[in-house]
Amino acid sequence: QKEVEQNSGPLSVPEGAIASLNCTYSDRGSQSFFWYRQYSGKSPELIMSIYSNGDKEDGRFTAQLNKASQYVSLLIRDSQPSDSATYLCAVNPGGSNYKLTFGKGTLLTVNP
């Protein structure tokens, strides 16, 4: 069973703090990793993708990947109330071209 695990939260941080969201996956052959943001009542939207070990930065967002530990994380610097949403981790398992496996998501609340 290929699984993606996330802490469901809620994760509550004050405005301006760093929010750290974590994700583990079970399939060692997984090739690519994605973070989606889903506001309440809305559809998911892609915010980050990462394919190799290390860090990838895009504005206030940093994705981190450690394939040896089967761990991917998302850091949000200078968190804003508008970042309050559910963050979904998605993994493209090895050998599967078209199917992502999603985690249940972590609800982030940024308090003003």
Add this chain to the structure above:
Amino acid sequence: EADIYQTPRYLVIGTGKKITLECSQTMGHDKMYWYQQDPGMELHLIHYSYGVNSTEKGDLSSESTVSRIRTEHFPLTLESARPSHTSQYLCASSEYNPGKLFFGSGTQLSVL
């Protein structure tokens, strides 16, 4: 403007009715997907398509069917709706990278 459209946005229907959820995209993407999402749960892939006349079932067993007669159109049909079909249905498309999904607004289906 390139986009992906789903109709209806909300649907309340009685048991036994036949329904079709519409999904169209103007992005020119070959790959299209149907996901099912319940509150607080993962997105589950129920159908996907590589292109015209190509459809596959996803990981989650579903009593629905799909068709792909035109690149831009990927409707989902339930022949006989049941209360267990109550859920949010999300349509998505992608270009080359199957991890980079663009989602429609979703259809919230309630079967009474």
